[in-house]
Amino acid sequence: MRRVDLKSRKEKILGTIVETYIGEAEPVGSRTIARKLHFKFSPATIRNIMADLEEEGYITHPYTSAGRVPTDKGYRYYVDHLMPEERLTPQEKKEIMREMEAGEDISEIMDKTSRLLARLCEEAGIVVYPCLKKSRLKHIELIDVGNNSVLMVLITNSGLIKNLLLRFPQTYSRSHLEKITNLFNAELEGVYLSEIWKYLWHKRLSDDFSVFNLFKDAFSILEEAFKKLEEERFSFEGATQILTQPEFEDRYTLTKLLQLIEERRLFLDILAQDMEEEGIKAHIGEENSYKEFRPLSLVTANYHIEGKVVGALGVVGPTRMAYAHVFSIVKNVSEILESVLERRL
Amino acid sequence: MRRVDLKSRKEKILGTIVETYIGEAEPVGSRTIARKLHFKFSPATIRNIMADLEEEGYITHPYTSAGRVPTDKGYRYYVDHLMPEERLTPQEKKEIMREMEAGEDISEIMDKTSRLLARLCEEAGIVVYPCLKKSRLKHIELIDVGNNSVLMVLITNSGLIKNLLLRFPQTYSRSHLEKITNLFNAELEGVYLSEIWKYLWHKRLSDDFSVFNLFKDAFSILEEAFKKLEEERFSFEGATQILTQPEFEDRYTLTKLLQLIEERRLFLDILAQDMEEEGIKAHIGEENSYKEFRPLSLVTANYHIEGKVVGALGVVGPTRMAYAHVFSIVKNVSEILESVLERRL
DNA sequence: TTTTAGCACTCTAATATTGAGAGTGCTAAA
């Protein structure tokens, strides 16, 4: 679905409209554009071109005699073709890294990262924790806690430490659990969590029969654990920043947005979808499948560990968002997050 | 600082003003009160009494010719002397318990509880996790994760499972860690986390010298762990409910409130203070030490495990809050939370 | 053919004006 290229003059004007509107949050008039372009064109000419742009759907009128406002299609064209690339100085990058490294454990790092996104973009920031199933097992421990319950502690290469409290119909003795723990650690270190099952199954076949019972119990423990591995954690910060934007001035929109934010899971769905594709992506207003997102845009990126996508992060704000700046922040923060996580391995 | 008792006629009128205003969110006039009291007094009489109540500081005028609005002092008198006791039916209590029990681990229980508070009171709900230091040790595990790092897993009687990633200058061998783990579990089970240090110290004296080195290492591990035990987790839900209240209609108040909510820690401070005293407490508007809380009230309660205060929960909303209802919900939910936690031990 | 100046026209948003209504405080009678 490629968009037709706009002639360079049109592009200049569309770009100016988008950037001015992003900055001012107010409809942009022909006069203002002429000034911004140093009167290379007269306001009248610009009015003509704007009429064309409007007909093609890149901009609109809120009412007959106001300036122009970009449509979602206009923002999209801007993001795809016009947006200048912003770069952070090495100094700024260091600053960001220093702040993220200050986190003790992974949940602190995730929190700091989403706060950082929120602060630097002046929008809401969201970071999805590394996906368990896409991480590799580093260490596993089974602890008997009585009551037919076993605590499984999973430590992954992504730095995640996950506790799973498993309940069983029967009791496993402490020494039996230890044997199973040893089995797991000996056989499964470095294996992707999503593969553990398959992997252990193969192993079993090639092994001698004496440990069959061990394997049987190991499987039933894994089975119980796998049910609880799906949950996706995430950190969401800075919602207030978008609530105070002028587009959410009226009570009704605000209330709807508040409900949306309270039910944070929706954002997660979008990020989860994006994890399938590489690179930075913008979801602009109506492009979002959920209709509640109409007045919102998301800019998302993935992050990797050992070259594999394990998580996603992004920024949420009104469609009138400083895309160039947000893209650069999201890109850099995701890269920095990767290096912070890798370094902790 | 006892307040003078109001004569019963005054009390009736103050009570009616408070309750009507809580319901309607609009200044209450003499006529309305007369109607609510079945014209036992004429509007004129009520006006006289209202003038007295105003002089004594229990109510105010927003402007010359509007009805009356309770002041913080008025709410306080209502809460202390006039508020009827609301009771939940056994049916409702069961409902609540069922919902809270559905939580898998403690963090789910905390989340469900704060959601419940928010939903039942139509305000924001906050629940502080059981305080680690006030819990007793059930099991401890030390896991070598390489890189001079040891993962300490603490399981407490409150159902909390806490991971502490400890870094040391030197490496501990796996077998050495195992010995220390065994020492901990043998000596410290059932001891309050805040006492562990002291307890182990006493033990050491009475023990023979052969394990001295073990104790030395045990102490240095505990020292490292204790630094990280302070953090207090909590769950905060339903902020949106209070944002849509009419008192936060104007942009300015709303923005301030949003900032307050984003910086959730402040609420925690108040709850933490309250943990020192037993019982349900209301913090009404200006009574709060933080001036940002002027338009807000909190109703808080503690919850216990094995008879000891380990955490707190509460409800946050505008000063115009249905105190009678909120008190009953907070009281019941805290009791139910206690029994849910006890049952999991 | 393309660009621009000029001008009438449109619509908003801010401000002022008005009137109705709710509720008070005061006074004097019950």
Place this chain on the structure above:
DNA sequence: TTTAGCACTCTCAATATTAGAGTGCTAAAA
């Protein structure tokens, strides 16, 4: 001590008014 009556105050909603920003169109200029 309570109540009826009344003048007075202040808000809120509705209406009118105006300034100004910006457009679209037409006709002239490049």
